[in-house]
Each structure stands twice: as structure tokens, then as C-alpha cells.
Amino acid sequence: MADVIRALAKGARDWPDRIAFEDDGGALTYGELAGRVSAMLATLGTGEGAIGLLAENSLDWVVADLAATASGRRFVPLPPFFSNGQLAHVAADSQIELILTDGALEARAAGFAPVARVTQAKADPALLATARPGTRVIYTSGSTGQPKGVRLGDRQLDHVAHGLASAISASAADHYLSVLPFPLLLEELCGIHVPVLVGGRSTIRARxxxxxxSGNIDAIRTAFEAVAPSVSVLVPELLRAWVGALMLSGKTAPQSLRVVAVGGAPVPPQVLKAAGELGIPALEGYGLSECGSVVAVNRPGTAGPGTVGQVLDGLTVSIDGGEIVVEGPSVMSGYVGQPDLKGPWRTGDLGHFDAKGHLVIEGRKDAMLVTSFGRNVQPEWIEAQLQGDPRILQATLGGHGQAYPTVLIVPGAFAGDFFETARAGEVLDALHAVCRGLPDYALPRSYITTSNDEMQALGLLSPNGRIRRRAVEEWLSLPPARTRSRTAPVPEESHL
Known part of the structure; x- marks a missing residue:
């Protein structure tokens, strides 16, 4: 991120008193931020060993991130939502020699490598001129196995940061609201690097x-109302929570908003429609760590409903046998411990371009369900529709090889006692009503109610909440799942 460090030095020189970042504990101007980053950079010295960062979202996180970026060393953000076993694997796999941390997570970090607190000292911002190019390693928990480290250098990350800034017309007038964890590369880029790049401001609300x-969905409404940002990034679950909170309060989103990018999973069409009606300029995007986190995003004023927008400038995206293939300067160098990647990246995602050149995501190749009638069903397609019902927090489709799919339902804040008291036929009628217009063979004909905690305990979700499809299929075949499955009479398949 050489360009971001240069932008920080420019900010310290040209607008030192402008607020750069703030959190619940205070604020840092560009001059103060550059001074703290310089002091941290001096503390790190000229070593070559890998640096980890395990801390809560805060001003300290921002300082450590930028200092590690400028150090020229391998930098590994450590997700607090990883298990201790996963963090131990990451520390060994990336050969971390030092973990930067804060008081809250220092004891945990010390279990994986020597630790150092993020310094509160300040030094001469001129030290930023000694910044060296380095490598950032982003570990993805995936759906199976140990986390894999994606190697990204200055070239890749600078390209994505500039591409994002251009796509949303970011400027010094923007005020970003950060609510997602910084170890997620998208939030790191949008919440730290793009604001610094354009001389903007970022407010961190970690809680x-x-x-x-915990059930207080009004927290997101009050955060946006208090900060009045122009830009933010959310995952679909938080967008749904915000929409629900606005509906309950009878209010609308702040008029200050220009862009609310949403990614990480498909957004239910009903939620996007409701968001627009409530004044939330929600724009879907698509990306993966192996391609610098962002491949395509809808632009303000030209969004394509049901699409993830246009490809970032400088990237080439093609469709090969239905699979999305990405080529360009943001594609990773390779995985840790593996040879450098040569050529384009085959994403494993299925998609196509619409008539206006917007990318449409159809789902994962390896997630495809094939019913006993030989019908192909993309589960994400149905799940996104079902999660448009405010009574459903999460829907997970399974049933490969069965006559019809089964859905695991995590009830939402608006479910009340519906799933406990309604007859199976009533629940299934409600599910099918949400999916009106979709083919009959793709609709669930049985369901199981569960919770996120239970799904984690059963190993059906990864630590960061991604569905483990294979584990879902295995669990659905077991007697406990079959006993809990609720169903109702269905019509016979008539189009074999």
C-alpha cells in the first residue's frame, strides 16, 4: 500500500489538523496519526520477520495497520473470530515473529507469538519516507480445513484501493462509518486505506x-443517525437489521448517505427494495480475497438490480463454462507456502453478464444441489429469496440427492412464535410465497428450525459464519436431523 502511506505523509503535511479517524475513545488528526504511525514504524525497526495484528477495531488498530504496511515486512491481520486452533495455525503457517495487540486481546495474542502493545508515542512524520514495500497475508477461513493465506503485495492492494475510490467517487468530503471487523480485507480497504488515500474521515463503531x-438491532440505526456518514460497507445481515430497525422506528436513513456497499453474500431482493424506500443507497458488490476483495460493484446512479455491478477498472472478467474467471493487477501472488500464481484466477463462482454489462452471480460451483429428479438447484438463489422474509434471519438449503430441498431456518427478530406454533403446511406455504415465481423443483418441501449457536456447535458454519455445505449434507442424513425435519404433502414431480 505504498500509495496510502504517501497519502498519509501528504495529509500530515497539507492538512495536519483535519480529523482522520475517531472511535468511542477519541480522535486522531492527520498530523497526529502520521506521528503515531511513524513512532510505531520506528519501534518495528528494519527486521524481516512477519508481523501479526490481533486487536479490537480502534484507533490502535489503524495505527498498527499503517505502520506494519510501511514496514516492508509480511503483515498478517489476525481475525478475533478465528478459533485459537486456527490462530495457532495462522501464526505457524505465516511464520509470525511478533504480534501487535491492545490491552483487550494481549493475553490471547501471547499464546501464539511474542507480543508488543501498539505505542501511544509520536515521532517525526518524516519517518514515513523510509516506508518499504511489503506483503499482506489475508487468511480465509473457507468452508472446510485450515485457513489459507492469500498473498497480496502493494501492487494488488493499491490497485483495489484506487479502483474502489474511483467506483464510488470517494473524496475528502466523505465521512466513512466503519462497523465491520478490520481483519476483513474489504473493511480494511474501505474503512482505513481509501479514506487516507482521498483525505477523508472515518469513524469506528466497533460494538x-x-x-x-444480541438482538438490539436498533444499534445500527442509532450509529448511522449519530455519525451521519456519507459512505459505509455492510454485510447483508446488517443491512437487514438496519432496514428492520428503521421500519420499527418509523424513521428513514440519514440524507448524508451516498453509498452503502453490501457484499459477502447475496442480498434478498425484498431487502434491497425496502432499503431504497427507506433512503439507504445500498449497492451490491462482489469479490474474494484472492482478487483483492473486490471484483465488481454497482456504481451510484447506474446500479443494476439483481447484479453486483460493473467490473473494477483494470480487471478483465470472463465466463468460462459458466465459471467467473478474473485477470488483472489485483489477482493474488499466490497462497502462503505455495508457488506463485501464474495467469488468471478461476473463482469457483458461477455467473454471467447482463445486457448492460453488469455481472450476475449465480452461486458456487461446488454448492450445486442435484435432486433425485435430476434438477440442478443453486442454494444461494433460494436462500437469498427466503432471507427476504423478516421472520427468517438465515436460511440454508440442503438435500442433495433428495426429491426436494430441505431448509435450515434460523428465525429472525420478527418471527415471534410463528415457527413454533404454525402447522408445517402453513410454514411451507409462507416459504413458497416468499419464493413466488421460482420453479417448483427448487422450493424446499421440509424445514428444520435451528439457531446460529447450534449450527456453530454442529460444525455447520465456519468461525466467520460461512456455510459448510458438505457438513450440512452430512448432518441432514443423520437420524437427529430427520427426526426434527417437518414436512407436508407435496405434489408429484410431473416433468421428468
Missing amino acids: VIGECS
């Missing part, structure tokens, strides 16, 4: 996700 997960 919003936890409060929403």
Missing part, C-alpha cells in the same frame, strides 16, 4: 455488530 447479534 454495533455485537449489539445487533
